[in-house]
Amino acid sequence: MDILSFRPALSPFVKWAGGKRQLLPAIARRMPGQFRDYYEPFVGGGAVFMNFQPHSCHISDLNRALINAYLQIRDDPWKVMTDLTKLDTSLTRTGAAFYYDARDRYNRKLQGAQYDVETASLFIFLNKHCFNGLYRVNTKGCFNVPYNGSVRPSYDTANLEALSRFLKGVTIGCMDFEEAVLRATSEDFIFFDSPYAPLSPSSFEKYTKDGFPTSDHLRLAQLFRTLSDRGCYLMLTNHDTPFIRELYQGFSIESLPVKRLINRDAAHRTGREVLITNY
Structure with a gap:
């Protein structure tokens, strides 16, 4: 890894469930001192890779709308910002009615599988102005989070x-997590931040219409062991639950206090997460 001090600081352009900004100091302390390629198969808001900015960086996610936003920011940031300025201006003038009109437009784009600059701009705009910054879709794959009443700008130009x-300089993909790390080899570093295991049967962690069921957690745990045997450096975060501890028994597990800012119930906005490594 080569992190250059003159690189400008980067911040996530969207708020994302399970975002890792509050855990960055703990992650930094536990990262391997040297590694080759960096992989992040559940990139989400990207706080980790944006903070450390490693060379030979590979990011991916199964959420196609999210990955489209990364691609459009990479390829045409000025068009994204121009669109966002127009959306913000209309929101200031019209308020909630415009938000719901934008949400309807966004869902029509999703249903038509139109992943372009406009879809990316609407995705960012809705994230900034929806309740708790929660990206949530229903069983039809439609975004359904209500307006939060904010008229704050949707982006920071310099960022x-x-x-x-x-x-x-980053490889960006939309794919299953197993496919995302097929090329990982010995001494590569892989950071896993999958959708979290539920704290209770009523927990809601779905940000794609297919969710992340128990079978995927079992598959991820098996992949973790396979990659460990391959000689990769691995780090994984999740809720601190008996289920997760059992899945990763035999690896180093550190429990950390966290604030769950997206939880709708203020009484459950604190908790514990685990930071699991194979080294």
Whole structure:
């Protein structure tokens, strides 16, 4: 890994469930001192790779709308920002009615599988102005989060410009997590931040219409062991639950306090997560 001090600081352009900004100091302490390629198969808001900005960086996610936003920011950040300015201006003038009109437009784009600059701009705009910044879709794959009443700007120009420049050297993909790390070899570092295991049967962690069921957690745990045997450096985060501890028994498990800012119930906005490594 080669992290250069003159690189500008980068911040996530969307808020994402399970975002890792509050855990960055703990992650930094536990990262391997040296590694080759960096992989992040559940990139989400991207706080980790944006903070450390490693060379030979590979990011991916199964959420196609999210990956489209990364690609559009990489390829045409000024068009994204121009669209966002128009959306913000209309929101200021019209309020909630415009938000719901934008949400309807976005869902029509999703249903038509139209992943372009407009879809990316609507995706970012809705994330900034929806309740708790929660990206949630229903069983039909439609975004259904209500308006939060905010008219704050949807983007920071300097951040999107710097992010666009950095992303030009990053491999970006939309694929299953197993496919995303097929080329990982010994001494590569892989950071796993999958959708979390539920804390209770009523927990809601779905950000694609297919969710992330128990079978996927079992598959991820098996992949973790396979990659460990391959000689990769691995780090994984999840809720601190008996289920997760059992899945990763035999690896180093550190429990950390966290604030769950997206939880709708204020009484459940604190908890514990685990940071699991194979080294």
